[in-house]
Each structure stands twice: as structure tokens, then as C-alpha cells.
Amino acid sequence: MGICCKQSYIHTTNLDDKAVLRAENIASDVNLLNSVEHRRIRDRMVNMFNIGILEENLSSIPGVVNILEKIQEYVPADGANVHTLICWRDGLSYERHVDAQSSRANADNSLLRLEGLEPSAQVFHKRMLLMQNVFNQRSVTRNVSESFNYVSEFLRFVTEGYITAFALEELQLDDLNEEVEINTEDVQRVSEVIVDNIWNPTRIVDG
Known part of the structure; x- marks a missing residue:
């Protein structure tokens, strides 16, 4: 089965500050981009790439494992230690991602345990699950x-x-x-x- 797998990532390796502030106490200029940041964002957008179509079955754990292994090749790593990135998924793909990681839970290192990609439900799917589970809108x-x-x-x-x-x-x-x-x-x-x-x-x- 040919499956076109689309993923989105947010870099988290620079989020080491443990301080927590209320939004109202954060200076407004923190959220405003300066000219250097604008240029960096443009440069990153220019460097987008397409990993192509992965010939795997998204309905099976082995298929999802193979997909995660392939995508994980693009995750920053230091030997067997990976710098985890967020991987946005729809609700069903999120569950399969978790199942695939569970199947590798006893592996020897982070790469083999598929820990380079942390699944997270996309916003519209979070809203959908909220409407289904809390308000019974199905x-x-x-x-x-x-x-x-x-x-x-x-x-x-x-x-x-x-x-x-x-x-x-x-x-x-x-x-x-x-x-x-x-x-x-x-x-x-x-x-x-x-x-x-x-x-x-x-x-x-x-x-």
C-alpha cells in the first residue's frame, strides 16, 4: 500500500528554560520578530524538503515503525541520543505512533526506542475529540x-x-x-x- 506521509515538526532543543511566567507578565516585544529573526525564518522556509512517499501501511505497527525510523533520520542526534522533536498527528495516527513506540520500549537506546519523535494531536483533532467526548457531538x-x-x-x-x-x-x-x-x-x-x-x-x- 502506498501511503503519503505528511509530518510537521517544532524544534524543541532550545527550550531549556524552566522558568514559568504568566502571559500577562511577558513583555510584548518578546513575541515581536526583529529583522534578524524574520530573515532566519525566511531562510528556514526556503530550505524545506520533501521526504517523498513512504511505501508503508499506516494501519499496521510494523508499517508505522518503519515510517518513524525513516523520519527519525532527519532528527538531530548525538550518537544514539536524540534531540526529540514534536510530531503532529491526527487522532488515529497519534494512537498508532504510541503503539509503535510501545513495541520498541525495551530497545537499547533512544533511537531504537523511536524517541526522536514525540507524538502530539493537532489542534483541530483536539477540538474534535473535545466535541465528541465532552459534548457528545458525533x-x-x-x-x-x-x-x-x-x-x-x-x-x-x-x-x-x-x-x-x-x-x-x-x-x-x-x-x-x-x-x-x-x-x-x-x-x-x-x-x-x-x-x-x-x-x-x-x-x-x-x-
């Missing part, structure tokens, strides 16, 4: 015409969730179960604040 598919009612229900669910979160913030509440005394005027005020923040009026210009 029936939405990418083909809207085949599941129109489920998609419509999902959009309504998400919208109501955002509105509820917005209302909690405006009322300075930390939890839905927190008790607070509010009246009709409070509800009206919160409603107006929410609408004012999300409303995008059309500006009409003569001519």
Missing part, C-alpha cells in the same frame, strides 16, 4: 448535504456556547453553577454588550 460530517440537520444543530450549539461564555465574563462569573442575583435590567445590559461587540454594521458611502 454526527457532523464534512459533507453538509448529508448531515444538514446535525451541522445546523452543531452551529447553534457553538454559537450558544460562545454567547454563554461571553455572558459569564461580562457578569464576572467563573462557573455556570455559581449563584448570583440578577434582574431584567442586568440581562438586557449583558445582551446589549454582546451584540455591540459582535455586530459588524455595514457602512454605506455615497458614490
